[in-house]
Amino acid sequence: MSALLKNVTNCIWHAFESLQNNDVVHKSKLKVLTANIGTLLDLYGVEKGLDHFRSSQELTFDEYKYYLQHEVFSSLPKTVTLPIIREYEKKISEVCWLVCRKSLLARDKAVFGDESVFKLFRIFCLLADLVQDADDTNRYVVVLQPSEAGIVAEQLVHCLGLRWDAADWEALGSSIGHFKWAAFLAVLEAKYCCDQQTHPEALVEAVDEIYDVFIEDIIKKGYLFKRGYLLPTMREYWCVLQPCALTYYKSSSQKDQCGRIAIDEYCSVEASVGEGKIQRFQLITPDRTFEFGTQDHKSRLQWISALRQAAAVSGGAEGYQRRARAGRRGAGARREREVRETKARLQHEVRARLAAEAQAQELAELAQQDNRKLEELKTTQVELERLLQEETQAKRDEEIVRALQARVLAEEWERREELERLQEEQNRMLEEERMKRKQFEILQAEKEAQYKEAEKRLRELEEEKRRLDAELHAAQEKISRTELTAHALHVQLRQDMNPILRNGERARRAISFVPTTKSSSDTLIDIRAIKHLKVLDDDEKL
Template identity: 90%
Template sequence: MSTLLKNVTNCIWHAFDSLQNNAVVHKSKLKVLTANLGTLLDLYGVEKGLDHFRSSQELTFDEFRYYLQHEVFSSLPKAVTLHIIRDYEKKINEVCWLVCRKNLVSRDKPIFSDDSVFKLFRIFCLLADLVQDADDSKHYVVVLQPSEAGIVAEQLVHCLGLRWDAADWEALGSSIGHFKWAAFLAVLEAKYCCDQQIHSKALVEAVDEVYDVFIEDIIKKGYLYKRGYLLPTMREYWCVLQPCALTYYKSSSQREQCGRIAIDEYCSVEAAAGEGKLQRFQLITPDRTFEFGSQDHKSRLQWISALRQAALVSGGAEGYQRRARAGRRGAGARREREARETKARLQHEVRARLAAEAQAQELAEMAEQDNKKLEELKHTQVELEKLLQEETQAKRDEEIVRALQARVLAEEWERREELERLQEEQNRMLEEERLKRKQFEILQAEKEAQFREAEKRLKELEREKQRLDEELRAAQEKITKTEVTAQALHVQLRDMAPGLRNGERARRAISFVPTTKSSSDTLIDVRAIRHLKVLDDDGKL
């Protein structure tokens, strides 16, 4: 059963890797693992042979795989159906998962449940490759190609109802390279399932959907109407299509199985005509013809295509997804081989082209040597003609230069005359400006003299004003004194009135008034005389 060992090698390596220490595992641990594997395969005592296998107490993975192939899996019958192989794979994966579960489940922020992680682990082991470590040739690692990981991630994203970005995944795959289990699980959880809006139940259903596609090899599932064998009525069932069988249940929970139709390469599917709203088709097997119906024409076409595909891949001991994986690998290998062949062909064409170019170069060199003298003569003739043309052109250029020089000289004279005219005009304007400036200076000097004269006159007027103010103050003082004197004289005249005559009193009174040459004194005398005249006419004070 080399096929079974090949299918479960990746999960066995994970169990071996969780037990190993420095790329080897002690036989005592391997005996427990081998005994469990033998129990699953109904083989007992297969672990006892490890005591006599090799002389060391520790085995590498190559040695352990060799022992399993020749001492355990070789005891199984060669002719085993795909259903039995799939059952064996599931049990072996469960045992290996129990061994390595602690190392593979541990992470900082888990999103998937442990059951979903186990299902993703089985998908990883199905699509991954066991390769030698680049750092240590004795050590192996299980890695998943970015293209295969992208298929799983795309299926999971579609099941979650999200949008798949192929370009983003290509960039991520090119940066990471080959995916190990931890990286694969981390990318799925952190990049596509970390949204808080995604319910945990939706994650479980999405992982189950992907698990059904890759592990259970479910090509298609959905509701179909099936005609009964005894009662010719159409009843609705939940149908699940696998490469080897079409199983139908009462509901989508798949708890109550109502029947199972085996499918092989001898089965065929044909569309059938019928009455009513159902779109009918027939599944023809060697034993019986089954009639089914769907709600619409599109669904019928999808089921017919899926059933034909299941009949096509039903034979063999490998499942549908393993064949698809092998087909993808084969297509990739063919593309790489075609690329290598194209590259080799291009290199051959380049070498042939280089050889042809070398031969052409040799012929060209020979022709060049044969025509060398002719080329030299032609070159000499060309040189002479060139010299003649150069001389003729030089004469023409000389004439052109002379004409240009004459024109430039004439232009220079014109410019010189213009400059002289402008200079004369500028000198004239400077002279006029100088005269204007002298006139302005003379006028300014006159204005300054007038200003100084006016300033001098102003000062004299100020001194005259001060003098007149002083005289006015002196006159006011004299008026004040005269008024005081007049009052005193008035008092004396009043006292002297009874003993004097009218005329004598007047003369005496006048004789007492002081006489001065000033205008203010004259004013005082007149006032005094008028006052005295009044006194004289009345004859009394």
């Protein structure tokens, strides 16, 4: 539903502006605003998608608008009637107003009430444009063109019964430029509503009047006589005409609605002849023909024109004032284009006139130059005849030179062919040299690999030799330690065997004095003693 989002974009921007910090708003704040908008549209849970929308926790206005367009407003039906769209706009504007009202109501001296300021705010958002800020292209501002602001101010002044000064407003608009909300409200309050004689109720009625015109799309309202359906009598009603309907009430308070007649592009209005002072006309709809009347002929013409206009603009999803604004902008653009074209045409004519004068002066100068050139040409003719003879002679010389050049060219071609042949031989020799060099590089690479392998084997043999040397040295040290240990043991053994040898000597001496007559047992003892002595002698020798 892009039309609805387009209509409420300015209101949503003001709410976003009041929540933002450094041109971005945190998702938690936007979820509250989105939930309220979704509730008004009978869409629930649309704010939950913000958690998964974008990776950052803050959104710019472009990102938030993209989310609303694709996740919220796209869920609405594509075909929605104009009254429903107008009701949605009112509810969304109220929600946005609750968010930003504190900042938008802040001013030094208040003249309008809060309700009137809200209605002016809706009118401002209706007529304003969302444009990029001139100081910062990354952010937007909502501004009102001076011409559109002048229409609102003029309507307000007329409703208050004051005189409208168009020249004064043009001077004010040219000095201010584009109107932002604060400047728009300040101008209305300070310039046109600060008169102490203006009653507050008159201000409220004036704001309500222009609110009905711009927001409610009321084309015309007033008393009309209507012929009854059952009783053919003319009864007076308070009628309110909008692009899509004609609603009639019992009184101008518009509290007791008596009926509503739908108006579309198939309706027509025709004047009719009636009796008495009532000026009658008929509203012809596809379902029924209604008869109305006014007190005078002028009012009838006004109502007929208004009804025809309502029937013409009844179709589509945009209201009458939005179309009127687009038409005014188109007309303004056409006027500006026409002015630019007129200025361009005048400038072109001025440039053409100046160019014609300059061309005439140039022609006069050219005539004088032609006379001088004529004399010069006569002199030149004589010179050319002389040059022609020289040229003829030069052509003959040129033919001779060309013949020489042809011969030189032929020799050059022969030399070039010889040079190409030599170049081919040189390329062939270079190719053979490259092949030999490549083979040499391969052989050299193999030799280097063998050299590296030999170096590796030599390092391994050196490591093996160092290891064997270390083992030999360890064995020699072990043998030395063994010899020292054996020598020490031999010395210790001799020291330990000296007492035993002395004892053995004494034993021998004792045996020599033993008697010769012995028994067998004694003989056995002597043999054992001898063996013991031999063992002792062997130990002593060791």
